[in-house]
Amino acid sequence: MSDTMSGQILGVDRLTMRFGGIVAVQELSFSAEQGKITALIGPNGAGKTTVFNCITGFYRPTGGAIRLTHEDGNQFAIERLKDFRIARQAKIARTFQNIRLFPGMTALENLMVAQHNTLMRASGLTFLGLLGVPSYRSAERDAIDLATTWLKRIGLLDRADDAAGNLAYGDQRRLEIARAMCTDPALLCLDEPAAGLNARESAALSELLLSIRAEHTSILLIEHDMSVVMEISDHIVVMDHGVKIAEGSPREVRDDPKVIAAYLGADEEEAMAVMESGS
Amino acid sequence: MTALSTETTHVSRTAGVHFILKKAFLSACTALVLFSLMIGIRTEAGPDGPLTYWTRFGELASMVGLVFGGSIIVELIRQWIGPIGAEKLVPTSVKNGMSLLGRYLGPALLVFTLLVPVIFYNQRYILDLAILVLTYVMLGWGLNVVVGLAGLLDLGYVAFYAVGAYSYALLATNFGWSFWVCLPLAGVLAAMWGVMLGFPVLRLRGDYLAIVTLAFGEIIRLVILNWQELTGGPNGVSGIPRPSLFGIPLDNSDDGLAALLHIEYSATHRIVFLFYLILALALLTNWVTIRLRRLPIGRAWEALREDEVACRALGINTTTTKLTAFATGAMFGGFAGAFFATRQGFISPESFTFQESALVLAIVVLGGMGSQLGVALAALTMIGGFELFRSLEGYRMLVFGMAMVLIMIWRPRGIIGHRAPTVFLTKAQAISSDLVKEGHG
Numbered sequence: 004m005s006d007t008m009s010g011q012i013l014g015v016d017r018l019t020m021r022f023g024g025i026v027a028v029q030e031l032s033f034s035a036e037q038g039k040i041t042a043l044i045g046p047n048g049a050g051k052t053t054v055f056n057c058i059t060g061f062y063r064p065t066g067g068a069i070r071l072t073h074e075d076g077n078q079f080a081i082e083r084l085k086d087f088r089i090a091r092q093a094k095i096a097r098t099f100q101n102i103r104l105f106p107g108m109t110a111l112e113n114l115m116v117a118q119h120n121t122l123m124r125a126s127g128l129t130f131l132g133l134l135g136v137p138s139y140r141s142a143e144r145d146a147i148d149l150a151t152t153w154l155k156r157i158g159l160l161d162r163a164d165d166a167a168g169n170l171a172y173g174d175q176r177r178l179e180i181a182r183a184m185c186t187d188p189a190l191l192c193l194d195e196p197a198a199g200l201n202a203r204e205s206a207a208l209s210e211l212l213l214s215i216r217a218e219h220t221s222i223l224l225i226e227h228d229m230s231v232v233m234e235i236s237d238h239i240v241v242m243d244h245g246v247k248i249a250e251g252s253p254r255e256v257r258d259d260p261k262v263i264a265a266y267l268g269a270d271e272e273e274a275m276a277v278m279e280s281g282s
Numbered sequence: 283m284t285a286l287s288t289e290t291t292h293v294s295r296t297a298g299v300h301f302i303l304k305k306a307f308l309s310a311c312t313a314l315v316l317f318s319l320m321i322g323i324r325t326e327a328g329p330d331g332p333l334t335y336w337t338r339f340g341e342l343a344s345m346v347g348l349v350f351g352g353s354i355i356v357e358l359i360r361q362w363i364g365p366i367g368a369e370k371l372v373p374t375s376v377k378n379g380m381s382l383l384g385r386y387l388g389p390a391l392l393v394f395t396l397l398v399p400v401i402f403y404n405q406r407y408i409l410d411l412a413i414l415v416l417t418y419v420m421l422g423w424g425l426n427v428v429v430g431l432a433g434l435l436d437l438g439y440v441a442f443y444a445v446g447a448y449s450y451a452l453l454a455t456n457f458g459w460s461f462w463v464c465l466p467l468a469g470v471l472a473a474m475w476g477v478m479l480g481f482p483v484l485r486l487r488g489d490y491l492a493i494v495t496l497a498f499g500e501i502i503r504l505v506i507l508n509w510q511e512l513t514g515g516p517n518g519v520s521g522i523p524r525p526s527l528f529g530i531p532l533d534n535s536d537d538g539l540a541a542l543l544h545i546e547y548s549a550t551h552r553i554v555f556l557f558y559l560i561l562a563l564a565l566l567t568n569w570v571t572i573r574l575r576r577l578p579i580g581r582a583w584e585a586l587r588e589d590e591v592a593c594r595a596l597g598i599n600t601t602t603t604k605l606t607a608f609a610t611g612a613m614f615g616g617f618a619g620a621f622f623a624t625r626q627g628f629i630s631p632e633s634f635t636f637q638e639s640a641l642v643l644a645i646v647v648l649g650g651m652g653s654q655l656g657v658a659l660a661a662l663t664m665i666g667g668f669e670l671f672r673s674l675e676g677y678r679m680l681v682f683g684m685a686m687v688l689i690m691i692w693r694p695r696g697i698i699g700h701r702a703p704t705v706f707l708t709k710a711q712a713i714s715s716d717l718v719k720e721g722h723g
Contacts, residue, residue, distance in 0.1 A: 059595060090597030097595050105588035107718030108581075109703045109711075115578075116585040119598050122578035129606075132577040133570070151707065163707040168717035186596055 011072060012037045012190055012221045013058070018067035020053050020245075027053040030067070031247055033240045035190070037074060040212060040222040042232045044256075045242035046265055051225045052100060054242070055194055058223070059097045060086035071095065073189055074219075091120050096188035098179045100195050100225075106168025110159055110178055113167050114150035117185035122146055153181040157211065173204040177211065190221045197228035209235050233257065241265065298361055306353035313349035317342055360691070384698075388655045395561060399554040409553045413560055413625065415665045417618055420564040422645040422657040424614030427571055429643065430652035431580065432607035433587025433721015435492045438479070438499025439642050442472040442612040444506060444634035446619025451519040451629050452512070461525040465620050472616025473609040475502075480608035484601055499639050507631040518630025525624045527555060556625050563621055567614045568654055574610070576704045583607050584652075584704075587721035648689060650696025651720065659697050 013035040020028040028050040035041035043051050056062040058069055058081060069081035071093045079093040089095050105113050115122070125142030126132025132139045154160045157177040162170060167178060176196055183191055196212075197205045209231050216222055216235075226232045232239065232253070239256040241249040243265040249256055256262055322342040328334040395416075402408040421443065428436045449468040453459045459467075479498050483491050506513045513519065526532065530539050532552040540547035574580040582603045585593050593600055623629050641664065649660030667685065671678045693699060699715030 061591075061594075086594045087597050087599050090595060091599075099592070099595070103589050103592040103595070105585050105592065107588055107701055107713055108584060109706065109713070111705055111707055112581060112584075112703055115705055116581050116593075116598070117596050119578050119582050119585075119596060123582075126577055126579075129574070129577055129579045133573055135573075147705065147707075160707075164703060164709055164711050166711075166713040166717045169714075182596070 010037045010074075011035070013041075013223065014068075014070040014072070015054070015058070016068045016070070018054065018057060018069060019065045020050070020057055020062060021065045027245055028057070028064075028242075029245045031242070031245070032067075033247060033250060035221060035223050036238065037072075037221055038216065038219045039237040040216050040224060040235050042224045042226055042236040042239045043242065044226060044229075044232055044239060045248075048244075049242040049265075050245040051242055052194060053245075055097065055192055055223075055225060057082070059095055059192055060084060060089040071190065090186060090188075094187065094189040095192060096183035096186045096190070097192040098176075098183050098194055098196060100198065102172075102175050102179055104167040104175055104179055104182070106166065108167060109164050110154060110167050110170065111147070111150055111163045113178060113182050114153060114185045115146055117182045118146045118149065120186075149185060153185060156214070157181050158207075173200050176200065176204075177208070180211065180215075184215065184220070188220060190223060191215065192223045194225050195227060196224070197226055197231045200228075205231050298357075302354055302357045302361075305357055306350050309353040310346050310350040313346045314342075317345050321345055387659075391655075391658065399557050403550065403554075406550065406553065409550070409557060411666065411669055413553070413557050415662055416557070416560040416564050417622060417625075418642065418645060418665050419658050419661040420560065420567050420618045420621075421615060421642045422649065422661050423564065423567045423571060423654060424611050424618065425642050425646050426611075426649075426652065426654070426657050427574070427583070427614070428607050428611035429646050429721075430650075430657075431571075431575065431587065432583040432604065433651075433719065434604065434607060435488065435495070435721070436608075436611070437492045437496035437636075437639055437643065438502070439495075439611070439615055440634045440636070440639040441479070441499040441502035442476060442615030443619040443622065443638065444502055444631075445472045445475050445612075446616030447623040447629050447634070448506060448513060448519070448619075449616065450620035451522045451623045454523045454624075455519060455521060458523075460529075461523065461620070461624050462528070465617060468620035469613040469616040472619065473613040476608040476610075476612025476615075477605050479612075480605040484604055496636065496639070499634075499636060503631050503634050506634070513631075516630060516632075518628060518632075519623075520628040522623050522627050522629065524552065524627065525555070525559065556621075560621050560625075563617050567617070570610075570614075571654065579603070579606060581704055588719045644686070648686065648696055650693075650698040650700075650715075652701055652718070653696065653698035656696050656698030663697075 011034050015031060015033050018028055018031045019026070031050075031054060033041075033043075043054060045051050053062065057064045060081065064082050067082070071079045071081055073079075073094070079089075081089055081093060081095070084093060090097075105116060108116070122132075122139075122142060123129070126139045127136070151160065151163070154163050157174075157180070159170070159174055159178060159181075162174065167175065170178060176199075180191075180193065180196060183193075193212075197208055200208060205228055212222060212224075212235055224232070224236065236253050239249075239251065239253055240247060241256055241259070241262050248261045248265055249259045251259070322337060322339060323335055324338055325333055325335040395412075398412050399409060402412070421439070424442075425436065425439045428434050428439070446468040449471045450461065450464040453464045453467065454461070479495065483494050486494055507515055509515070524532065527539055530542060531537070532539050532555055534547045535541070538547065540551060571580075575584070582593065582598050583606075585596075585598065586600060586603055586607075590600055593603070622633070626633075645660045645664050646657055648664065649656035649658070668678070668682055671681050674681055689697070695715035695718075699718075700712040701715070701718045702712055703710050
């Protein structure tokens with residue numbers, strides 16, 4: 004991956020989100036590069052998930068702009084799009100902090116629902132599908148193939164016909180990522196994908212995310228597991244109390260005293276002292 | 283293996299005895315407290331005015347004893363047949379037999395239904411009952427789309443039934459249009475009303491949705507009742523034309539079906555025709571629903587029932603998805619309504635009360651939300667069973683209510699609670715009802 008081919012996919016400009024009197028996010032600006040993994044980190048309550056919900060259309064921001072640019076140059080003003088249009092047109096897919104699969108549907112069905120819009124077009128808004136025209140059947144076969152490919156990639160092919168709610172926690176996490184990927188997204192937003200995973204599962208997750216990046220899907224990531232963040236991120240944005248406190252490569256961020264202070268809960272001088280004594 | 287299973291059975295039984303006795307004792311104590319005043323002491327105004335009272339400890343004791351014994355019996359029954367998830371004492375061979383039965387029950391039932399007019403040709407009562415059951419099967423299947431698949435609790439389903447019935451009745455009596463022209467129109471009009479109901483309730487969930495749909499059902503009924511010039515108000519619409527077999531009337535005239543086929547005319551011909559008509563309509567509903575389930579729209583309905591937020595994150599337009607569910611369900615309700623009108627020949631607002639909505643909803647819930655076979659079985663049980671208890675007269679409702687409570691205790695997710703997947707790679711496995719969500723509006 005060379006740096007020259009990458010442009011900006013996501014531009015967040017002075018994003019502000021207020022809930023009544025509480026300012027959850029204040030004038031936050033950052034950008035994510037095309038085909039890169041950008042991580043959004045910060046202590047609990049820093050406003051990361053709020054930013055996520057703004058980007059994926061679950062909240063309408065109080066102020067600021069969010070621009071999404073496709074590789075072909077198409078631009079979308081995310082803050083003005085309805086939530087399902089963000090997924091459908093701007094092609095932003097997301098996962099949730101507390102897994103939101105369709106528990107009563109099989110793993111395969113979960114991935115089929117993700118391809119709803121493609122299949123809906125192929126089924127002529129249901130009418131042609133009802134008649135069982137060949138073009139719809141072939142579209143459905145393609146959808147099953149894509150789902151099968153993803154089930155293979157996340158190692159759940161043999162659980163394809165099991166209810167999603169019956170899968171192990173780690174499997175559910177991976178299935179949710181596969182489901183998001185089945186929407187063919189330009190930007191994949193993951194809200195704490197490594198939460199609750201053991202070391203081996205985290206490593207597998209890192210590998211999966213890197214393979215997704217290799218196929219040129221940009222990833223925006225909220226994560227607490229620093230081993231995952233530091234290992235796979237190209238760019239890290241650090242938030243605390245709704246504002247950006249640092250930004251840069253994993254190495255830069257790791258050594259930033261403000262970041263350490265935010266995480267340790269100490270003030271800046273103290274953190275500096277801690278670091279100096281440590282080094 | 284067998285030794286082990288008998289042992290576990292034995293253990294669970296002995297552990298159960300203590301529990302059962304304790305529970306029965308507690309029930310008996312509660313009964314004693316409750317009944318000591320209600321039954322134990324009887325008061326009455328004496329002949330001179332002052333209150334006299336006397337004790338009835340014998341009755342009280344027998345009542346408490348009855349509760350004690352009853353509690354033990356109920357608990358024993360519960361341990362034998364359910365509830366779901368509890369350790370069951372039913373042997374595996376019986377279980378296997380049950381699953382085999384489950385597989386062939388649907389086709390067997392269909393074949394039997396097709397033969398009903400042949401078997402019961404001379405029993406008008408049974409044919410009429412069968413038509414009634416099939417009407418409710420169709421209504422249940424229609425509502426199943428809204429409640430069972432999309433998880434939207436609709437308490438006003440009868441409104442669409444009414445719209446369908448009045449559409450046919452008014453179009454046929456005023457313009458003389460034939461049943462076959464009016465049938466699709468009734469469906470379309472009902473679907474339109476479905477969308478009209480859908481719009482305002484899109485944001486509502488759960489209880490709130492239920493209340494608004496209930497109100498909607500009442501509004502339609504009240505409009506019909508009060509719009510005298512159009513609907514005839516409480517007098518209803520009478521003289522609704524009977525359906526014809528593609529233009530050939532089923533009557534005693536010279537160009538009727540009997541005359542054309544050179545057979546002796548019988549009033550049963552029309553009943554048999556109506557029977558196959560509603561059967562065809564119901565099977566159409568079933569076929570469309572089964573197909574829709576396997577299409578993206580049907581999967582989106584079920585996904586909506588499972589998790590609406592996730593649906594939106596996947597780019598599914600939840601607004602249109604909900605509206606199509608309402609419209610599809612309403613359309614089938616409209617078809618059933620048109621059939622109802624042509625069968626009765628007379629309709630009035632009395633046929634479209636909330637009780638009908640509740641009955642259809644009960645059929646869907648009792649059958650197992652989302653299960654086509656379950657809904658059919660539930661309609662058979664509810665409508666047929668209700669007739670079966672006719673000999674009990676005054677106690678009919680009581681017995682019926684108790685039967686329903688018992689079914690809901692043993693099978694809280696309906697007769698057929700599990701869900702069949704719409705697509706599979708290697709093997710379709712039934713999904714347990716504890717995983718399937720009920721929807722939240």
